[in-house]
Amino acid sequence: MTSSATTQRATPLWWGVGLAVLALGFNVFFFQAWPGQRLAAWISAACTLLALVLVGPGAVRLFRSPATTARKLVGALVALIALGAIGISSMAFIVARKLPASDAAPQIGQQAPDFTLRDTNGTPVSLTQLLTQPALGAATPPKAVLLVFYRGWW
Amino acid sequence: MDPPDVSRDLAHKAGYTIALLADPELETIRRYHLLHAAAGPDGHDIARPAEFLVDRDRVVRWTNFTEDIRVRARADELLRAAANLPR
Numbered sequence: 001m002t003s004s005a006t007t008q009r010a011t012p013l014w015w016g017v018g019l020a021v022l023a024l025g026f027n028v029f030f031f032q033a034w035p036g037q038r039l040a041a042w043i044s045a046a047c048t049l050l051a052l053v054l055v056g057p058g059a060v061r062l063f064r065s066p067a068t069t070a071r072k073l074v075g076a077l078v079a080l081i082a083l084g085a086i087g088i089s090s091m092a093f094i095v096a097r098k099l100p101a102s103d104a105a106p107q108i109g110q111q112a113p114d115f116t117l118r119d120t121n122g123t124p125v126s127l128t129q130l131l132t133q134p135a136l137g138a139a140t141p142p143k144a145v146l147l148v149f150y151r152g153w154w
Numbered sequence: 155m156d157p158p159d160v161s162r163d164l165a166h167k168a169g170y171t172i173a174l175l176a177d178p179e180l181e182t183i184r185r186y187h188l189l190h191a192a193a194g195p196d197g198h199d200i201a202r203p204a205e206f207l208v209d210r211d212r213v214v215r216w217t218n219f220t221e222d223i224r225v226r227a228r229a230d231e232l233l234r235a236a237a238n239l240p241r
Contacts, residue, residue: 099220099223111214115185119175127212146205149183149204151203
């Protein structure tokens with residue numbers, strides 16, 4: 001068997017590895033806060049799925065081919081790395097989307113419940129206060145308040 | 155969710171002038187139905203990420219509930235929502 005035939009047999013495996021790495025790479029969108037993060041999450045998931053489809057059969061094909069043992073060992077190692085990357089990407093996708101539904105949360109047009117919480121100096125601050133008092137350095141009360149329920153990068 | 159002193163250190167380091175409020179008892183988070191049970195680093199309850207733009211009449215004018223915790227509202231989206239408010 002010629003080496004080109006062997007290379008051809010290994011091609012799906014390499015494509016799978018490439019896609020698995022690409023799927024991980026798409027996480028840069030989140031860390032860099034680039035635009036298009038929603039799309040990036042789905043493209044990453046699609047790459048992960050495609051990588052899984054290619055790596056398994058790709059590895060089987062390589063092992064059934066008359067390639068040298070050394071090549072097969074390299075192929076097995078590469079397949080393992082790819083499967084690891086696929087596993088990480090799949091878990092990230094599943095865990096990241098495990099969010100409670102927010103059906104009961106205030107929706108557009110509804111009244112936002114008032115609240116009083118302590119600021120960083122321990123002073124109680126209410127939503128009404130934020131809406132009716134000028135913000136730091138402002139002369140008039142704001143036309144709106146942006147509420148961000150932030151939980152860090154977790 | 156962090157106690158106020160932790161938030162104060164963060165705000166000081168980052169130079170924030172926004173009101174940084176802490177809800178360690180999860181009271182407001184519950185009132186807004188945003189509790190994400192056992193999702194915190196140590197398995198404690200925290201809020202799901204969410205953003206609301208509330209006008210002077212305390213009416214919600216814009217919301218953002220991400221479906222993926224990796225995907226957060228970007229500053230330009232928040233600013234656009236604010237710019238779209240009348241006046």
